[in-house]
Amino acid sequence: MSAIELHGVCKAYKNKPILHNLDLTINAGSFTVIFGGPASGKSVLLRLIMGLEKPDRGQILIRDTDAAHLLPAERNIGYIPQSFALYPHFSVYDNIAYPLTLARVDKASIKARVEDAANRLKISALLNKKPNQLSGGEKQRVAIARGIVKDTEIFIFDDPLTGLDFKLREQLFDDFKRLREAMDATFVYTTSDALEALMMADEIAALANGQIVEQGKTEDVFYNPAHMQTLYNLGFPPATLLNGTLERYNGKFMCHTQLFSFPVSLSDTGSAPTDVRVGIRPQHLCVNERPTPNSLKTEARIILLEDLGGELVIYLDKDGFTFESVLPHAKDHLLNGDEAVVHVDPRMLLVFDPQSGMKIGQGVE
């Protein structure tokens, strides 16, 4: 069963299209992350769902009901905004109680529910403070508590961890996941941070060019992305994108790039373009390791080594083209300026249509 559905939704500002013919289905009880780059229209999408703006075209269903004429309050959605939006003239208690006060819930119930939400987020000691007495992390916890105290099963998080330090964000990842499981609710969460998306999402909906270009289980979207932008953005460091040309040879297709030439399996051989983009995750490029029999090889020069503790990022250069490889462990014998052998399993090379950005095939052995 779906909690939210959008069909053919369009939204433009001053004739500049932001969302174009967007379709999205958010399953009830899922933790769905809408993942997209900055200014990709994530917040606009959420504002449309919450009823803060009206779509120019298209239909929005909330709990299987057409939401066209529903006011924001009538949609009954818990909202955690990006910028906390804690009312500075209210105490933490009053801020958390705010949705219940507006709903005219009786005081005893408000007290019980505020205390319950505060306990879940470990902010019980802060209830009498004012927002300006809180740290960034505490403010965000209060904002979350205010969002979840509402008597609903759909919650929207508008990129709520922006600007917080990494340690705090990690703690809040756990909080969000625990909360969703405990509440058995639908969480819709937007972010442009790959780590947030990968750590929390059951499902990822990738937003690019004003459309949801792909949606699926997190593992599927990560390992088998359908869109070039998803491959590029969803992961760290970003994927390497190569220019390639397709060549038909004895009924089969070969792809030539500045690093490798490899045979390709295309999903639709009839309409394949000649010029393509080829994507590869840095984690799939191996440096100076024993290659498998069918792996592709090339030589490149090491220009920078970044030891991140658990893994090593190697910046490589081949004829002026720079790309990265990530090894899961440090390699003491690698040095800046060394010539290195880089190899890759051809099945990890994904081929995209440069116009639509959609995947049209991948390398084969």
Place this chain on the structure above:
Amino acid sequence: MKNPRRVLYNIALWAVAIFFFSPIAWIALASFKTKNGILATPPQLIFAPTLDNYADFFTRPNVGQYFLNSILLSVAAVLLAILVSFLASYCFSRFQPKATGFLMFLLLSIRMVPAAASVVPVFLMYTAFGWKDNWLGIMLFYAMFSIPFSVWILKGFIDGVSQRYDETALVNGGSRLHVLFKVVLPQVRPGLIAAFIFNFIFVWNEFLINFIIGGKTTTTIPTALIIGVSNNQGMDWTFVATLTTIYILPPIIAIYFFQKYLLVGMTFGTVRGEV
């Protein structure tokens, strides 16, 4: 040892302050002198103060009425102006209707028109409406004149209140009026105070319009100062000094307590300091 430049700077500041404050000190001291003492040459700096002028002042007819008119007209006009301005600036800030920039410019330009330029049309209009010497009519004029500046100050403040506050309230079931008065208004209180003080001082000091379209029932203190300055023995300096001293007290007290808000008013809310 102090920096000589700083010492000179302080001396210059004190000299300018004393220069500008001396007429106020003179009129305040004059209110405690006899008529001959006020006009003595050379001026008396050391004298036996007397409260006779104040005793005489409060026995004069209509003095209480003048004060009441000044206070009620100022407070009512400014409160009405701030209410209207708050709603207007929220609209300009949040909904940004077409030509918002031009409308804001137009509003401010109204305030820039010298009162003397509007006297004749206002006089004709008030005569035609039968609003001369009408308390409500004069109050509306002052409110109208106070609106542009208030809109400018309040729009600057409301722009500074994130729209996420409004949206959070709307999503949670608050109405627009709830957002206006329970969410936004408490956060722009310094702007409201700044707008109140600035416009209060304007209305409190206004003379020309009150003199032209006012009358016996709506005379404020500035007008009373003009119509009451002369008696049978020429200029009534003790009355002028006493009335002026009492008249300047409310703005001085207001400025003393709310001076930090004046900065935000002068910069249309763009510089907020510690308010």
